[in-house]
Every structure is written in structure tokens, then in C-alpha cells.
Amino acid sequence: MAIETPPDQIIGLPHPREVFEFYGNEAVETELAQALNAGTLHHGLIFTGPKGIGKATLAYRLARRYLGAKASDEGPLASDETDEICSKIANDAMPDLRVATRFCPDDQKVKRDVNIFAIRELTKMFALSASNPMGHRVAIVDCADDLNMNSANALLKTLEEPPKGALIILIANSLGAVLPTLRSRSRVFHLRPMPSAKLRELVGGSDDAAITLAKGAYGRALALKTSKIGEYYSALSAHLNSMPYAPLAPMMALANKATTIENCELIFDLIDDWLYRTAQSGLGLEIDEIEPGESATLARISVNLNPKIIGDLAIEIGKLRVAIGNNLDKSAAVIEALRLIKTRLTASSKND
Structure with missing residues (x-):
């Protein structure tokens, strides 16, 4: 087939x-x-x-x-x-x-x-x-x-x-x-990424999530725009950016989108990017905002997710990605990845 x-x-x-x-x-x-x-x-x-x-x-x-x-x-x-x-x-x-x-x-x-x-x-x-x-x-x-x-x-x-x-x-x-x-x-x-302004001009539209997450890659920007990445990111941010509260409804909405390997990989890419941009915010570096006020939100969260914790999370979440290839349920993998982030953040805040 x-x-x-x-x-x-x-x-x-x-x-x-x-x-x-x-x-x-x-x-x-x-x-x-x-x-x-x-x-x-x-x-x-x-x-x-x-x-x-x-x-x-x-x-x-x-x-x-x-x-x-x-x-x-x-x-x-x-x-x-x-x-x-x-x-x-x-x-x-x-x-x-x-x-x-x-x-x-x-x-x-x-x-x-x-x-x-x-x-x-x-x-x-x-x-x-x-x-x-x-x-x-x-x-x-x-x-x-x-x-x-x-x-x-x-x-x-x-x-x-x-x-x-x-x-x-x-x-x-x-x-x-x-x-x-x-x-x-x-x-x-x-081959180097192109500036966001040039990418936005070529891709067209106002999909901030696609432009930001493409990181200057034209083909990836087109693919993200086609996949309606904004909907995925809205669910992800509604869950993670509300930490430590982290409402369940957005998490379940995101997990329900993980119906194919491609969709699941897309969600894990978003999670990786969220961790990376949270680390950047924690170091005081400027980030391209997908949603208004996101820099301040991620900076707040980064107080309890220092670079070492983020590095450890990236490794653990990477193992989950590998496990998907070994038939781990895709929706379960997404839920577990988000649970790991919340658990690490909650544990860190209690230790402060």
C-alpha cells in the first residue's frame, strides 16, 4: 500500500x-x-x-x-x-x-x-x-x-x-x-533562514504562528500555514501559558488532534519551540511573540523553569517522540509531555 x-x-x-x-x-x-x-x-x-x-x-x-x-x-x-x-x-x-x-x-x-x-x-x-x-x-x-x-x-x-x-x-x-x-x-x-519580514511578505496572510515557528524557513512556513498551526498553538498556549493552573480542556483538545504521526510530530515541534522560547525569555532575550503579551507570560513561567530543567525536559520529551515510533499511543504521548512540564514546574515552585 x-x-x-x-x-x-x-x-x-x-x-x-x-x-x-x-x-x-x-x-x-x-x-x-x-x-x-x-x-x-x-x-x-x-x-x-x-x-x-x-x-x-x-x-x-x-x-x-x-x-x-x-x-x-x-x-x-x-x-x-x-x-x-x-x-x-x-x-x-x-x-x-x-x-x-x-x-x-x-x-x-x-x-x-x-x-x-x-x-x-x-x-x-x-x-x-x-x-x-x-x-x-x-x-x-x-x-x-x-x-x-x-x-x-x-x-x-x-x-x-x-x-x-x-x-x-x-x-x-x-x-x-x-x-x-x-x-x-x-x-x-x-542554507540560512530568511528574515521574518521577508518570509511574511512571501508567504502572505497574517498567520503569526506559522511565521514565527517557521524560523525563517519558507517551505516550513507554507506547511505550517496549510496545517492551520494557529489552532494548534492556541490550544497549547491556553494550557501551558496558564501554568501552574493549566486547564485540562485545551490539553485534551490538543491531544485529540494527534490523530496521525504528522499531526503528532507537529504538536511535539510546538512543545519543543515553547520550551526554547521560554528559556530565551528567562534569559532576558527578545522573542517573536505569537500572541500579545507572550514575552511577559513566558518570562513569568521561566522563573520556575530554569535552563537546566528545560534541558532535562527536552531530553525526556525527546524520548517520548521516539516511543511514538514504537507504537506508543499518540494522544497519550502528547498528554504525558504536557504533564511532565507541569510536574517539573510545580515541583520547582514548591522548592523556592
């Missing part, structure tokens, strides 16, 4: 291979275009940055041009959308491009990591003749954070002795999660 959303696609958005617009990080795109045009493009590249920043979009943008798509004047690496190569890539029908993800086509399931079988399928392409006259082929790993030791070492062999015309692009949400030997044999490009 086919899955609804592949692991290399943000739910609610088109797959990156179908996206032709690229916003932000113009300097990175320009540098890549110059290297491509000069014939000095490194065979191994790592695009790293927050999820939704445009790493995969840029990878496919570069892949189109590397495989011979006709250029357009809409950007340094832009391609003519009507070009046959662009059409083949968008339809996942380009023989000179292969992608390794956690999705296993044999059983149509998403695995826990990008395993060695996925990497072997990826590198098999280099044993075949290229369909383009330049002899170019592109391999994309999305994402390198999910490689296990065996698959990383298998990929390393290809990076160490790259076939002629090979371009290998690793997408990494966290560069620290990529094996050092893979990093040392690749050229790393850091």
Missing part, C-alpha cells in the same frame, strides 16, 4: 522535484551556478540547514541544470519548466537521477533509516550508461541524518572514488549528524 506523503516531502506541499521556485540563499545558488558553468563543481555536496529551508528544492534545481535542462533567466540555477528533462524529473522518470530515502519501494513502507539497500540501489546507477551526452548522473540522499553506519560507509566508498560525471548531493538537517568522513569528502553549503 502506497504511503500518502514520502519522507522526503513536507506534508501538504508538492514534492521538491516538482518545485521550480527558490527563495532566499541567493549567494549559495550563485556560487553553485558559477562552479557549474566553470566546470569546477565538486562531485560531493552537502546542503545543510533547518527543515523546510529549501535544501531539497535547491538539490533538484541544480540536478536539472547538471543533467542538461535549458536555463531560464529567473535565477542562477533556474530551468525552463517546459524542458523535457524538467518534466522527467518532476515525474520521477529521469534515468540519470536517483534518490535514496527511508522509503522502501518493495514493501511501500517508511523505514527507520536510509539503509544499505537504499544506498546500493542508488549507486547501481553509476554502473549504467548515462542517457545524456555529457555522461552526467546525479544521486541525492535525503536525508543524510538518517544514514546508519553501514549505509554511510557504503556511500563513502563512492565519494572516495567517484565515477566520471557523478554528482552526489547529501541533504542534512543537522550537519553534526553526518559522518565526519562524509563531510570531509564533500563541499558543504549552509
Whole structure:
């Protein structure tokens, strides 16, 4: 049975291979275009940055041009959308491009990591003749954070002795999660968040929650806006921002939204962000408010949630996220995460 959303696609958005617009990080795109045009493009590249920043979009943008798509004047690496190569890539029908993800086509399931079988399928392409006259082929790993030791070492062999015309692009949400030997044999490009004002201009609307929580990532802002993140955050803040009272109704409303893995992950992202912004407020740092007066509210709460307590909570809540993958009830996981926060806050206030 086919899955609804592949692991290399943000739910609610088109797959990156179908996206032709690229916003932000113009300097990175320009540098890549110059290297491509000069014939000095490194065979191994790592695009790293927050999820939704445009790493995969840029990878496919570069892949189109590397495989011979006709250029357009809409950007340094832009391609003519009507070009046959662009059409083949968008339809996942380009023989000179292969992608390794956690999705296993044999059983149509998403695995826990990008395993060695996925990497072997990826590198098999280099044993075949290229369909383009330049002899170019592109391999994309999305994402390198999910490689296990065996698959990383298998990929390393290809990076160490790259076939002629090979371009290998690793997408990494966290560069620290990529094996050092893979990093040392690749050229790393850091994609940076864009200013909130620019993001708001591009995304449109007045969804403060989506803009703030996206942290400068265009794709994530679009996804959050589509998911009606404001409704989720309203329930979360009604519960947590009322600490230590913490009314039950908003907590149950939030737990009832955790009907899918995607929704549950979204809620846990919100909880993580709430903890992070509470810590910022406690340190006297400025935060982008989602709701009026939120800075003062989080500063008040942070009195009983110091950075160490918040750090410990983040670890415990992270374990709950892992447990969801091991079939822990999603709604129960959300309730437990919120209970942990209230328990730690209440215990801290009693000790003061």
C-alpha cells in the first residue's frame, strides 16, 4: 500500500522535484551556478540547514541544470519548466537521477533509516550508461541524518572514488549528524533562514504562528500555514501559558488532534519551540511573540523553569517522540509531555 506523503516531502506541499521556485540563499545558488558553468563543481555536496529551508528544492534545481535542462533567466540555477528533462524529473522518470530515502519501494513502507539497500540501489546507477551526452548522473540522499553506519560507509566508498560525471548531493538537517568522513569528502553549503519580514511578505496572510515557528524557513512556513498551526498553538498556549493552573480542556483538545504521526510530530515541534522560547525569555532575550503579551507570560513561567530543567525536559520529551515510533499511543504521548512540564514546574515552585 502506497504511503500518502514520502519522507522526503513536507506534508501538504508538492514534492521538491516538482518545485521550480527558490527563495532566499541567493549567494549559495550563485556560487553553485558559477562552479557549474566553470566546470569546477565538486562531485560531493552537502546542503545543510533547518527543515523546510529549501535544501531539497535547491538539490533538484541544480540536478536539472547538471543533467542538461535549458536555463531560464529567473535565477542562477533556474530551468525552463517546459524542458523535457524538467518534466522527467518532476515525474520521477529521469534515468540519470536517483534518490535514496527511508522509503522502501518493495514493501511501500517508511523505514527507520536510509539503509544499505537504499544506498546500493542508488549507486547501481553509476554502473549504467548515462542517457545524456555529457555522461552526467546525479544521486541525492535525503536525508543524510538518517544514514546508519553501514549505509554511510557504503556511500563513502563512492565519494572516495567517484565515477566520471557523478554528482552526489547529501541533504542534512543537522550537519553534526553526518559522518565526519562524509563531510570531509564533500563541499558543504549552509542554507540560512530568511528574515521574518521577508518570509511574511512571501508567504502572505497574517498567520503569526506559522511565521514565527517557521524560523525563517519558507517551505516550513507554507506547511505550517496549510496545517492551520494557529489552532494548534492556541490550544497549547491556553494550557501551558496558564501554568501552574493549566486547564485540562485545551490539553485534551490538543491531544485529540494527534490523530496521525504528522499531526503528532507537529504538536511535539510546538512543545519543543515553547520550551526554547521560554528559556530565551528567562534569559532576558527578545522573542517573536505569537500572541500579545507572550514575552511577559513566558518570562513569568521561566522563573520556575530554569535552563537546566528545560534541558532535562527536552531530553525526556525527546524520548517520548521516539516511543511514538514504537507504537506508543499518540494522544497519550502528547498528554504525558504536557504533564511532565507541569510536574517539573510545580515541583520547582514548591522548592523556592
